[in-house]
Amino acid sequence: MTKLFRNGHIFAALSNRCKYSTAPKSICTLHINDKEYQSDNFTNATPKIISYLGRNLHLQKGHPLSNVRQRIVDYFYKSFTHRGNPTFSVYDNLSPIVSVKQNFDDLLIPLDHPSRAKSDCYYLNKETLFRAHMTAHQSELLHAGLDNFLMIGDVYRRDEIDSTHFPVFHQVDAVRSQRKEELFVDHPDLQIFEPIFDPQYPEAFTNSTTDAHKQSCHTLEATKLMENQLKTHLLGLVQTLFGNDIRYRWVEAYFPFTHPSWELEIYYENQWMEVLGCGIVRNEILARAGPNNSIAYAFGLGLERLAMALYKIPDIRLMWSNDSGFLNQFNNKDVNAKITYKPVSIYPQCVNDISFWLPNNITVDTFINNDFYDLVRDIGGDIIEQVKLKDKFIHPKTKKHSLCYTIVYRHLERTLTKAEVNAIHKEIEKAITDSYDVVIR
Ligand code: PHE
Numbered sequence: 001m002t003k004l005f006r007n008g009h010i011f012a013a014l015s016n017r018c019k020y021s022t023a024p025k026s027i028c029t030l031h032i033n034d035k036e037y038q039s040d041n042f043t044n045a046t047p048k049i050i051s052y053l054g055r056n057l058h059l060q061k062g063h064p065l066s067n068v069r070q071r072i073v074d075y076f077y078k079s080f081t082h083r084g085n086p087t088f089s090v091y092d093n094l095s096p097i098v099s100v101k102q103n104f105d106d107l108l109i110p111l112d113h114p115s116r117a118k119s120d121c122y123y124l125n126k127e128t129l130f131r132a133h134m135t136a137h138q139s140e141l142l143h144a145g146l147d148n149f150l151m152i153g154d155v156y157r158r159d160e161i162d163s164t165h166f167p168v169f170h171q172v173d174a175v176r177s178q179r180k181e182e183l184f185v186d187h188p189d190l191q192i193f194e195p196i197f198d199p200q201y202p203e204a205f206t207n208s209t210t211d212a213h214k215q216s217c218h219t220l221e222a223t224k225l226m227e228n229q230l231k232t233h234l235l236g237l238v239q240t241l242f243g244n245d246i247r248y249r250w251v252e253a254y255f256p257f258t259h260p261s262w263e264l265e266i267y268y269e270n271q272w273m274e275v276l277g278c279g280i281v282r283n284e285i286l287a288r289a290g291p292n293n294s295i296a297y298a299f300g301l302g303l304e305r306l307a308m309a310l311y312k313i314p315d316i317r318l319m320w321s322n323d324s325g326f327l328n329q330f331n332n333k334d335v336n337a338k339i340t341y342k343p344v345s346i347y348p349q350c351v352n353d354i355s356f357w358l359p360n361n362i363t364v365d366t367f368i369n370n371d372f373y374d375l376v377r378d379i380g381g382d383i384i385e386q387v388k389l390k391d392k393f394i395h396p397k398t399k400k401h402s403l404c405y406t407i408v409y410r411h412l413e414r415t416l417t418k419a420e421v422n423a424i425h426k427e428i429e430k431a432i433t434d435s436y437d438v439v440i441r
Pocket of ligand 1: 133134135173174255279298
């Protein structure tokens with residue numbers, strides 16, 4: 001995704017336009033991503049929501065959502081290969097601004113379906129919205145000729161903000177298609193389609209979903225085999241993430257774009273939690289996209305829920321935190337590491353840098369960071385949340401070496417005063433000067 005306006009800027013662009021334009025007051029132009037959107041009576045995207053565009057938490061290295069995304073991608077890469085190459089291709093950079101056609105029409109979502117309501121989505125105008133699910137890209141990617149792919153990104157839904165709901169969250173969506181030769185390798189006599197259906201002329205057949213077990217165009221064998229693959233693959237994924245002991249159950253579900261459909265629930269914190277929706281792709285969608293020679297399954301899962309359960313993160317808002325006390329619990333670790341989130345103090349951090357010139361016999365590369373960390377901890381004790389090397393510097397003329405560290409102070413039970421922190425910081429400066437003969441800059 002190309003660069004977006006940042007928080008305040010988009011608001012400025014929006015309100016100035018509205019103020020100075022000659023158009024009626026209620027109409028203005030929204031500038032996002034170098035594109036212009038004319039507002040109308042559907043427009044309900046707020047500056048706050050627009051400000052989340054481009055955060056891309058799912059791509060932020062070391063972020064819990066990115067770690068879970070990586071584990072899911074790894075699972076699909078490892079489990080499905082064709083002549084040594086991964087079967088699935090991954091799209092994690094698709095623009096979150098989509099058309100009503102992409103988000104709803106192409107997926108056979110009825111015109112009166114509640115998910116289209118202004119009260120549920122963030123619209124830029126009546127034709128354009130922030131995608132409400134990653135499935136919004138399914139049709140176009142099928143149309144481009146893809147048959148096995150993952151779509152990963154941020155989705156937007158109007159919702160209350162509490163510990164498990166946030167108007168922006170992240171999904172992994174997928175399609176896996178199988179042609180007759182792939183699905184029935186061992187049974188070349190079996191068919192994907194019923195004899196009454198001619199895949200060459202799909203429009204001549206009214207495909208129905210009245211039978212709970214299958215779409216009318218599909219054979220029961222093809223549907224059952226796909227259902228079995230779908231459930232095996234998704235259970236395999238959940239067990240890879242949570243271990244083989246995870247309690248789970250399949251629940252029948254309804255989605256306008258799949259039939260039959262299911263949801264997978266896992267047992268977490270004494271209750272069943274839905275983690276994904278899935279089903280057999282409605283053949284109308286496949287038939288519109290290209291040669292109608294396959295059957296496909298699709299699924300969509302929420303990254304926040306998985307990450308919260310996996311790492312025991314109690315509040316979804318933490319996902320948006322820039323607090324190093326949160327991020328560093330996940331950063332720089334193996335993505336498969338078993339991590340249990342430890343609550344960070346609710347009291348504010350106090351950040352202070354310290355820079356010093358090293359004596360001539362020590363260089364920026366021979367100075368032992370850990371020594372410094374210990375010294376800081378010895379003096380600051382429990383209020384030291386973090387110490388990080390910020391900068392190494394060699395003066396071009398004097399050739400003197402210098403280091404700079406960032407020290408993050410935070411008390412677990414109360415707010416530290418600036419004076420208190422400064423006093424400890426001074427003590428650290430004195431101690432490092434005394435023990436290493438450095439000169440504070
Ligand atoms: N798009 C659905 C959702 O957001 C999930 C889903 C994807 C269900 C693909 C079935 C198939 O809830």
